[in-house]
Amino acid sequence: MTMFHRQRWLSSLIMFLLSSFMLKSDGSNRIVGDSSGWELYTNYTNWTQGREFHVGDVLVLNYNRDQHNVMQVNSTAYVDCGRDNYISLFNKGNDSIVISEVGEHWFICAVDGHCENGQKLLIKILVACCYSTKGTLINS
Numbered sequence: 001m002t003m004f005h006r007q008r009w010l011s012s013l014i015m016f017l018l019s020s021f022m023l024k025s026d027g028s029n030r031i032v033g034d035s036s037g038w039e040l041y042t043n044y045t046n047w048t049q050g051r052e053f054h055v056g057d058v059l060v061l062n063y064n065r066d067q068h069n070v071m072q073v074n075s076t077a078y079v080d081c082g083r084d085n086y087i088s089l090f091n092k093g094n095d096s097i098v099i100s101e102v103g104e105h106w107f108i109c110a111v112d113g114h115c116e117n118g119q120k121l122l123i124k125i126l127v128a129c130c131y132s133t134k135g136t137l138i139n140s
């Protein structure tokens with residue numbers, strides 16, 4: 001092996017190790033609403049209270065896809081239950097949504113009357129730094 005090839009090989013190995021390392025550092029599955037799932041007449045503010053959410057967490061929404069869906073919206077639409085402009089629409093009934101950014105993330109059910117009856121979710125992620133690869137808080 002020439003020096004050049006050895007360096008190429010080494011940097012590929014390092015890239016590979018880094019990428020698998022980063023995949024492992026992803027957060028955990030958060031089952032929205034626990035066993036109730038994504039439903040009507042549930043206060044999801046209650047569900048989020050006392051829970052900490054981190055970048056890399058995966059929101060798992062379980063629901064009957066014939067009755068509900070999940071629409072990611074902005075803060076205005078979250079408050080008003082607006083459905084005209086949305087960021088993403090999920091409708092598989094077992095959706096996994098990776099939270100990849102710090103900040104606030106808003107979700108509603110876009111079926112008529114559902115958001116108005118409490119089927120809305122606000123996830124706040126306050127910290128970006130300070131988590132080890134195992135997701136434990138190092139420094140808060």
Ligand SMILES: *[C@@H]1O[C@H](CO)[C@@H](O)[C@H](O)[C@H]1NC(C)=O
Nearest residue numbers: 041042043044045046047118
């Ligand atoms: C949410 O929590 C509030 C205050 O703790 C309580 O009054 C209310 O009944 C709860 N709502 C639901 C749907 O569990």
Ligand SMILES: *[C@@H]1O[C@H](CO)[C@@H](O)[C@H](O)[C@H]1NC(C)=O
Nearest residue numbers: 043044045046047049117118
């Ligand atoms: C949901 O519960 C929170 C507190 O846990 C309360 O502030 C809020 O008003 C409730 N929302 C509804 C629609 O009842």
Ligand SMILES: *[C@@H]1O[C@H](CO)[C@@H](O)[C@H](O)[C@H]1NC(C)=O
Nearest residue numbers: 073074075076077084085086
């Ligand atoms: C949300 O989107 C609507 C429609 O694009 C827009 O009118 C509104 O200003 C947005 N709200 C925020 C807080 O950006």
Ligand SMILES: *[C@@H]1O[C@H](CO)[C@@H](O)[C@H](O)[C@H]1NC(C)=O
Nearest residue numbers: 060065091092093094095096
């Ligand atoms: C989600 O549901 C679809 C059918 O709607 C199924 O094919 C798929 O295996 C499910 N995925 C998980 C992770 O449960």
Ligand SMILES: [Cu+2]
Nearest residue numbers: 068109111114
């Ligand atoms: Cu719904």
